[in-house]
Amino acid sequence: MEQYNYKSADYLPLGYYPWPDLINPHVDQMGRDMDFWIDNDYTFLTEKQREKYKRMKLQYRTARMLPQASYEQVLPCNKFxxxxxxxxxxxxxxxxxxxxxxxxxxxxxxxxxxPGPDENGLYRHVALLRDEYLAFMPAEWMERFIEDFYRATRYGIEVETPYKAAARPPSLALFKAIREYSVLMYPYLCWTEILPGFVIPKHISEHSVFQRIKALMVRVVAWQNDFHSLPKELAKKTEVFNLIIVLQEEYTISLEEACIKALRIHNEDLAELLELYNEYREFGVYQEYVDKYVYNFGLMIQGINTFYLQDTVRYLPGGVGFVWPEKQFSEDASL
Known part of the structure; x- marks a missing residue:
């Protein structure tokens, strides 16, 4: 199978997952907000980069992940x-x-x-979304959100960086461990608690079964991303953090064979997630909230898949829709 014959929809079509496919009714206003932020707050990017981000329509990803949230609730999420x-x-x-x-x-x-006066809109937006979240979510939730953001960066982006620099993938076993964090989904798990407005208690969130369900949720989205981003990543040799590319390297197989293996891994993780959720019903008085948590993340999984397939140009073949960095970071920590 040649790259130009590859279509992610052949593997993960619309409606693939067992949850509804919904969209937030505020999506148009969310798009106007995002375009305004890109033009007025993200001026550290080049004009070409800003135009590409606007064409990605990232507000649709937010709107599909949080289809039932109010505008007040979705505003900081769209910023994030x-x-x-x-x-x-x-x-x-x-x-x-x-x-x-x-x-x-x-x-x-x-x-x-x-943020300091010399720090750009990226830093100012983080301060704004922090305050907007705290207007309707408790400090306990914010602490977990911050921890998930820190860990995704520390154990995801940082750990994968040497492999990208060397343009070589790790083994499949190691890749799976790193990819769980480098897909950067853990902070988004916190969004599942926004609509019910109830933070899963620590003794539930740290439960072994609940932790495994969360890990499987993140892994399913990681494998989903790897299918949809493959045409973009095949264009850049340093983009080795993709399940399909890792499988090709691990087993010395064709792209088509690697896709079949990757889909099997994706489906096995999805099946385990659903089996654990359906079988273990021992969360007592918190079972209702666990059910809402899993359902809300199911909406995210379905919605992200739809975003990839019909809303964005971010993952076009050859990476033409992607915003590759045009400069390095400076040492004063400003972009």
Whole structure:
């Protein structure tokens, strides 16, 4: 199977998952908001980069992940969506020292620091979304959100960086361990608690079964992303963090054979997730909230898949819709 014959929809078509495919009714206003932020707050990017981000229609990803949220609830999420994707993109060629610097600075702002006058809109947006979240979510939720952001950067972006620099994938076993964090989905898991407005208690969130369900949720989205982003990543030799590429390397097989194996891994993780959820019903008085948590994340999984297939140009073949970084980070931690 040649690259130009590959279609991710042949593997993960619309409606693939057992949850509804919904979209937030505020999506048009969310799009106007995002275009405004890109034009007025993300001026550290080049004009070409800003136009590409607008064409990605990232507001649709937010709207499909949170289809039932109010505009007040979805506003900081839409800010975070843009911030998180731009940050990840612009760290593409950054050194470990630069990534650590950015991680620590953004974590400090999420914890309460204010951006300095010389810090750009990316930093100001983090402070804004922090305050907007705290207007309707408790401090306990914010602490978990910050921890998930820190860990995704520390154990995802930072750990995969040496492999990208060397343009070689790790073994399949190691890749699976790293990819769980490098897909950067853990902070989004916190969004599942926004609509019910109830934070899963610590003794439930740390339960072994609940932890495994969360890990499987993140893995399913990681494998989903690897299918849809493959045409973009095949164009760049340093993009080795893709399940299909890793499988090709591990087993010395064709692209088509690797896709079949990748789909099997995706489906096995999805099946395990559903089996654990359906079988283990021992969360007592919190079972209702666990059910809402899993359902809300199911909406995210379905919605992200739809976003890939019909809303965005981010993953066009050859990487033409992607925003590759045009400069390195400077040592003063400003983009």
């Amino acid at each position: 969506m843009l911030f998180y994707i731009v940050l990840d993109d612009q760290l593409e060629h950054a050194s470990l020292e630069e990534i650590e610097c950015q991680r620590d600075r953004f974590t400090a702002i999420l914890k309460g620091d204010n």
